[in-house]
Amino acid sequence: MLVTDDPAVHQLRSLLTLAEELHFGRAAARLYLTQPALSQQIRTLERRLGVQLFARTSRRVQLTPLGQALLPLVRNVVGAADELRHAARQPSDDKHGLVLRVGLTDCAAALGATRRVIATLTTLHPGLEVDFQVLDLVEQATALSVGKVDAAFAYLPVPDGFCAEPLTTEPRVVCLSATDPLAGRATLRLADLAGRPMVSLAPGVSSVERRFWAMDPRPDGSRVRYSDHHVSRVESLLSAVSFDGAVAFLPAVAAELFPRPDIRYRTVADLAPCTFGVVWPERDGGDCRGIRALVDVCRRLRDQGGLPPGTMRRPEEEPSPARG
Structure with missing residues (x-):
C-alpha cells in the first residue's frame, strides 16, 4: 500500500473552513461532517505537516501564527486543484458557440438586477451561452485573476487591475446580534458603533x-478594530455577529436575503451607500466578445432605468413571521 505524508485537498479545504469559522460545530456543518470527523481531519493534517495549525481550548479555537502564515499557500493549493478539475471538465472543442463564464456570490445570484441583465443578454444574444459559477468572496477575485471566469456580478469597489460597470446603488446597513442593546434602535450613527469590532474578512479579500x-x-479618522474571524461567505459573517458580538456592514438587501432570528439589520444614517455592478479583468475587456456584450447590456438597462433596486423595504422592518 502506498503511504504518503502529503496533505489531501479535502483536508486543506477543512483547514480553510475552520480558519474562517473558528468554531468546529459551524465548520463541520458547512462541510457536512461530524465534529469528531472534522477534528480527526485537522489532527491528521497537522501530523502530516508537522506543525500545530490551531490553538484549541474548551471555549475558543484560534489559528496559530504559523497556521495564519500558511493560509495563502493553502488557498493556492486548493485553488490549483479547483482549476485542474475545471479544466478537465471543459469540452475539447469550443467551436459550438460563444461561452461567457460568469461568477457570482449567493447574494448576487438573488438580486433582481442580476436576473434582468442575464435575461436581456440571452435575449439579445441567443448564440451566447452563459455558464454560471457560484463563488465566495475570495474565490471571486481569484477566479477572475486566473481566468476561471470571464466576468462577475459583484459589489464595488474592486482593486487595481479590474474594470467595473455600475448597475445599482443601495444603502448599507449594520448587522447586529439580536441581543445587542443597539438592536432595539431603528436608526444608528457611526459614532454609536465606535469601538465595536468589525467581523474580519478573509485575507484573500483585497484591502480596498x-x-x-x-x-x-x-470619518473622524479613527481606525477600526477587527475580530479574529476570516470569513468569505455572508452566512459565516452572520454567525460571527450572532455568536461573538462583532458587527458588520452589508448591503441593505441582506435583510431580505438573509433573515435570521438571531440577527438584526439597522439603518446607519451616516454610512455611505454601496454600488453593485459587473466586474472583469482589464486585460480581457477588449478581447472577449461575451464581456463586450454583457457590458453593453448593463449600460443599456442602467441608462434606460430598466434595473430593479437592490432592496424593496427598509432594514428595520422585520420580516413577517411564517405562518404554519
Missing part, C-alpha cells in the same frame, strides 16, 4: 474591499 466594508478609517 476590506476597508470599504468596514468603513476604515471612520
Whole structure:
C-alpha cells in the first residue's frame, strides 16, 4: 500500500473552513461532517505537516501564527486543484458557440438586477451561452485573476487591475446580534458603533474591499478594530455577529436575503451607500466578445432605468413571521 505524508485537498479545504469559522460545530456543518470527523481531519493534517495549525481550548479555537502564515499557500493549493478539475471538465472543442463564464456570490445570484441583465443578454444574444459559477468572496477575485471566469456580478469597489460597470446603488446597513442593546434602535450613527469590532474578512479579500466594508478609517479618522474571524461567505459573517458580538456592514438587501432570528439589520444614517455592478479583468475587456456584450447590456438597462433596486423595504422592518 502506498503511504504518503502529503496533505489531501479535502483536508486543506477543512483547514480553510475552520480558519474562517473558528468554531468546529459551524465548520463541520458547512462541510457536512461530524465534529469528531472534522477534528480527526485537522489532527491528521497537522501530523502530516508537522506543525500545530490551531490553538484549541474548551471555549475558543484560534489559528496559530504559523497556521495564519500558511493560509495563502493553502488557498493556492486548493485553488490549483479547483482549476485542474475545471479544466478537465471543459469540452475539447469550443467551436459550438460563444461561452461567457460568469461568477457570482449567493447574494448576487438573488438580486433582481442580476436576473434582468442575464435575461436581456440571452435575449439579445441567443448564440451566447452563459455558464454560471457560484463563488465566495475570495474565490471571486481569484477566479477572475486566473481566468476561471470571464466576468462577475459583484459589489464595488474592486482593486487595481479590474474594470467595473455600475448597475445599482443601495444603502448599507449594520448587522447586529439580536441581543445587542443597539438592536432595539431603528436608526444608528457611526459614532454609536465606535469601538465595536468589525467581523474580519478573509485575507484573500483585497484591502480596498476590506476597508470599504468596514468603513476604515471612520470619518473622524479613527481606525477600526477587527475580530479574529476570516470569513468569505455572508452566512459565516452572520454567525460571527450572532455568536461573538462583532458587527458588520452589508448591503441593505441582506435583510431580505438573509433573515435570521438571531440577527438584526439597522439603518446607519451616516454610512455611505454601496454600488453593485459587473466586474472583469482589464486585460480581457477588449478581447472577449461575451464581456463586450454583457457590458453593453448593463449600460443599456442602467441608462434606460430598466434595473430593479437592490432592496424593496427598509432594514428595520422585520420580516413577517411564517405562518404554519
